[in-house]
Amino acid sequence: MSKVTTQPGNDGEEIDYLELDQIIEKEFDGEKENLIMILQAIQRRYNYLPKATLLYASEKLDIPYSKIYEVGTFYSTFSLEPRGRNIVSICLGTACHVRGGERVREQLEKTLEIKDGETTEDKRYTLESVRCIGCCSLGPVIKINEDMHGRIAPDQIDTVLHQYE
Amino acid sequence: MTIQSVTDLEQIKEEYRLKLNLPETIKVNVGMASCGIAAGARASFDAAKHEFSNDTGIDICQTGCIGYCEVEPLVEILSRTKPRMMYKNVTKDNIVDIINDYRHNAFNNKKTRKHILGQVKDPRSLLENDMDNPQENIDPVEGIPFLEETPFFKGQVKIALRNCGYINPDSIEEYFGKQGYTAFLTALKTNKPQDIITTIKESGLRGRGGGGFPTGIKWATCAKFSGERYIICNADEGDPGAYMDRSILEGDPHSVIEGMLIAGLAIGSSQGFMYVRNEYPLAVKRLVTAIKQATAYGLLGDNIAGSTFSFKIKISTGAGAFVCGESTALMASLEGKVGRPRAKYVHTVEKGFRDQPSNLNNVETYANVPAILLKGGGWYAGFGTDNSKGTKAFSLVGKVKNTGLIEVPMGISLREIVFNMGQGVPGKKKFKAIQTGGPSGGCIPESLMDTPVDYQQLARVGSIMGSGGMIVMDQDTCLVDVARYFLDFLKEESCGQCNPCREGIKQSLDILTAICEGKGKEGDIELLEELGSMIEKFSLCGLGTSAPNPVLTTIKYFREEYESHIIDKKCKAGVCKNLFFYEIDENACTGCTVCAKKCPQNAITGEKKEPHLLEQDKCIKCGICYDACKFNAIVIK
Numbered sequence: 001m002s003k004v005t006t007q008p009g010n011d012g013e014e015i016d017y018l019e020l021d022q023i024i025e026k027e028f029d030g031e032k033e034n035l036i037m038i039l040q041a042i043q044r045r046y047n048y049l050p051k052a053t054l055l056y057a058s059e060k061l062d063i064p065y066s067k068i069y070e071v072g073t074f075y076s077t078f079s080l081e082p083r084g085r086n087i088v089s090i091c092l093g094t095a096c097h098v099r100g101g102e103r104v105r106e107q108l109e110k111t112l113e114i115k116d117g118e119t120t121e122d123k124r125y126t127l128e129s130v131r132c133i134g135c136c137s138l139g140p141v142i143k144i145n146e147d148m149h150g151r152i153a154p155d156q157i158d159t160v161l162h163q164y165e
Numbered sequence: 166m167t168i169q170s171v172t173d174l175e176q177i178k179e180e181y182r183l184k185l186n187l188p189e190t191i192k193v194n195v196g197m198a199s200c201g202i203a204a205g206a207r208a209s210f211d212a213a214k215h216e217f218s219n220d221t222g223i224d225i226c227q228t229g230c231i232g233y234c235e236v237e238p239l240v241e242i243l244s245r246t247k248p249r250m251m252y253k254n255v256t257k258d259n260i261v262d263i264i265n266d267y268r269h270n271a272f273n274n275k276k277t278r279k280h281i282l283g284q285v286k287d288p289r290s291l292l293e294n295d296m297d298n299p300q301e302n303i304d305p306v307e308g309i310p311f312l313e314e315t316p317f318f319k320g321q322v323k324i325a326l327r328n329c330g331y332i333n334p335d336s337i338e339e340y341f342g343k344q345g346y347t348a349f350l351t352a353l354k355t356n357k358p359q360d361i362i363t364t365i366k367e368s369g370l371r372g373r374g375g376g377g378f379p380t381g382i383k384w385a386t387c388a389k390f391s392g393e394r395y396i397i398c399n400a401d402e403g404d405p406g407a408y409m410d411r412s413i414l415e416g417d418p419h420s421v422i423e424g425m426l427i428a429g430l431a432i433g434s435s436q437g438f439m440y441v442r443n444e445y446p447l448a449v450k451r452l453v454t455a456i457k458q459a460t461a462y463g464l465l466g467d468n469i470a471g472s473t474f475s476f477k478i479k480i481s482t483g484a485g486a487f488v489c490g491e492s493t494a495l496m497a498s499l500e501g502k503v504g505r506p507r508a509k510y511v512h513t514v515e516k517g518f519r520d521q522p523s524n525l526n527n528v529e530t531y532a533n534v535p536a537i538l539l540k541g542g543g544w545y546a547g548f549g550t551d552n553s554k555g556t557k558a559f560s561l562v563g564k565v566k567n568t569g570l571i572e573v574p575m576g577i578s579l580r581e582i583v584f585n586m587g588q589g590v591p592g593k594k595k596f597k598a599i600q601t602g603g604p605s606g607g608c609i610p611e612s613l614m615d616t617p618v619d620y621q622q623l624a625r626v627g628s629i630m631g632s633g634g635m636i637v638m639d640q641d642t643c644l645v646d647v648a649r650y651f652l653d654f655l656k657e658e659s660c661g662q663c664n665p666c667r668e669g670i671k672q673s674l675d676i677l678t679a680i681c682e683g684k685g686k687e688g689d690i691e692l693l694e695e696l697g698s699m700i701e702k703f704s705l706c707g708l709g710t711s712a713p714n715p716v717l718t719t720i721k722y723f724r725e726e727y728e729s730h731i732i733d734k735k736c737k738a739g740v741c742k743n744l745f746f747y748e749i750d751e752n753a754c755t756g757c758t759v760c761a762k763k764c765p766q767n768a769i770t771g772e773k774k775e776p777h778l779l780e781q782d783k784c785i786k787c788g789i790c791y792d793a794c795k796f797n798a799i800v801i802k
Contacts (some may be wrong), residue, residue: 094650
């Protein structure tokens with residue numbers, strides 16, 4: 001264990017290295033092959049991937065930082081930027097698309113005044129598009145955090161968003 | 166307790182078969198797959214649990230996807246003395262009444278009667294048809310249709326989905342009760358690996374993930390290569406509009422585990438991997454539970470049932486990359502790397518995961534395996550057509566009345582699926598096309614709806630079987646926009662390592678976007694065709710080689726839509742915003758004021774009961790009025 005205390009990383013996020021050790025070594029056996037799942041666990045904890053955690057994982061797993069950065073940017077679920085308190089995912093699967101998903105997205109962007117992938121200034125919402133959540137019969141669908149909202153119409157967006165602080 | 170033999174299994178099986186079919190209490194099965202939960206099934210479940218918490222006569226249980234997603238939440242109620250009854254749209258507000266009316270035989274109570282979909286004639290799966298029908302001695306309720314005879318269910322043959330909606334996915338014992346693990350244990354005790362492979366070959370089963378490669382041949386080839394072999398399950402169901410695999414994993418995870426065990430036995434492997442989409446958290450949760458239970462019964466682990474065969478399964482989750490559905494990319498991702506496909510001159514059966522011989526099949530393929538082993542290869546091959554044997558699960562979605570998950574014998578026509586099971590397009594809209602095969606597939610027009618569902622026949626009309634998404638499109642769907650949509654999807658998902666795919670898709674998308682914005686030029690269609698044939702010929706992996714399909718099929722069958730976008734600058738479907746406007750038809754408008762109230766721009770004005778007026782300057786073409794008008798008075802110009 002190289003660092004045992006909680007200390008801020010270079011992007012200001014407080015990093016708990018003991019907890020990181022727990023994730024990397026205990027939960028995922030320090031296996032290189034588990035990198036994607038390790039990053040997912042880190043993202044669950046911090047809501048994004050702070051740079052310091054990636055550097056630490058690089059050292060622990062003996063994988064060059066460039067490779068970890070590559071994985072962190074290749075897969076769409078990872079975010080290297082802090083995200084909002086609520087993740088609003090708009091499903092852009094085909095079934096949602098033909099049932100007006102695009103209009104729902106436009107309304108979301110208009111209401112939140114952000115584009116796909118961005119976070120509101122008050123850090124309340126992050127807007128993300130996802131490729132099919134598999135609830136196609138309920139399309140168009142949006143998912144806020146873990147809650148699914150099906151058969152959503154553009155004029156219901158306001159009411160739904162307000163449920164999330 | 167560990168299970169050592171088929172006899173051990175028999176005892177538990179009988180007990181649970183009875184509990185599943187003729188329970189002592191009234192059993193309420195709430196369909197709780199992701200889509201059911203999204204439709205409110207959790208709330209219904211909780212409400213019933215709360216109400217009947219001290220009632221020993223009522224047992225509230227969860228089950229997987231019942232399939233008829235359009236009318237979810239779905240609930241089935243059964244007992245020892247009454248018919249099994251399926252209810253639709255069961256919310257937290259009506260579930261208690263529904264259960265009470267069932268209990269008191271009040272099947273004609275208007276309030277709950279409208280929720281009855283039908284009564285079940287025969288709950289046996291195809292694997293149980295040599296046993297007695299538990300409903301045989303129960304008199305049906307007069308005046309209520311049999312579920313199996315209602316349009317959505319009629320004609321379905323469930324093999325891969327045989328247990329979905331019948332058992333609690335979190336209970337291995339209930340899976341035992343439906344013949345679970347019998348095929349594996351019998352094979353373990355009595356069959357040589359070669360016999361298993363012969364049976365799978367006989368069945369004619371082909372890869373259900375989209376490739377359609379004969380499963381038996383794949384297994385046989387993999388078994389020939391020496392070294393540590395791996396069994397991999399592709400549960401990275403990425404095609405938008407397809408959720409068959411999710412439903413199987415959430416509704417019957419053990420069928421997939423058993424299929425993998427049998428593959429391990431046949432091929433000689435002791436390690437399995439499941440690569441599951443990150444977007445399917447419930448599937449992962451149920452798989453984790455299922456693996457724990459199978460391990461506790463000694464059906465996974467070392468020296469299974471006292472034999473020399475050992476098998477373990479590890480679950481890995483994806484991280485949102487469509488290309489990881491491609492086998493070589495999936496294996497790279499399993500190794501913790503970025504998912505970039507490689508050229509396949511060396512097949513994965515020879516050098517796959519960790520450069521070792523690897524057998525990769527998808528969820529639905531594995532789920533079919535135990536059924537085939539139990540009933541025989543010839544039995545399975547008895548369903549379907551000459552070159553497409555058996556059944557296939559499809560998700561029927563989009564602009565169709567009855568959306569949901571169906572499993573049908575191969576060879577059934579697209580028309581039967583859409584117009585009989587699906588009951589056609591909702592409202593008074595006109596059917597336009599059906600899209601099969603996801604971003605690698607094509608759009609099939611009305612004139613070809615008699616095409617049978619069969620690998621060759623679908624390829625002949627320019628589409629593919631794919632993994633099983635069927636998206637119905639109506640007059641409000643613009644097919645140029647659909648082609649643009651798929652290319653936008655593929656541009657995002659292309660891994661970027663080969664030029665034809667990365668640049669070709671981008672260029673095609675730019676042209677399509679220009680057409681949709683009204684900046685299309687003459688010659689664009691030909692250019693798209695030329696680009697398409699180039700991408701198809703020179704891309705490295707399946708993502709690239711099939712990427713032009715949505716463009717080429719829409720040009721082939723709907724060329725006039727492209728032409729009206731390019732030449733007349735019109736989008737008749739009312740999708741491409743620069744190419745149409747809404748107008749109110751004075752003769753059709755009744756002045757009901759609904760549109761005016763809903764318009765977020767206050768662009769519609771007018772007196773009550775008088776035709777309204779739409780101000781074009783204010784209109785943002787959001788379509789809210791178009792959807793809201795019940796009199797078709799908002800028209801696309």
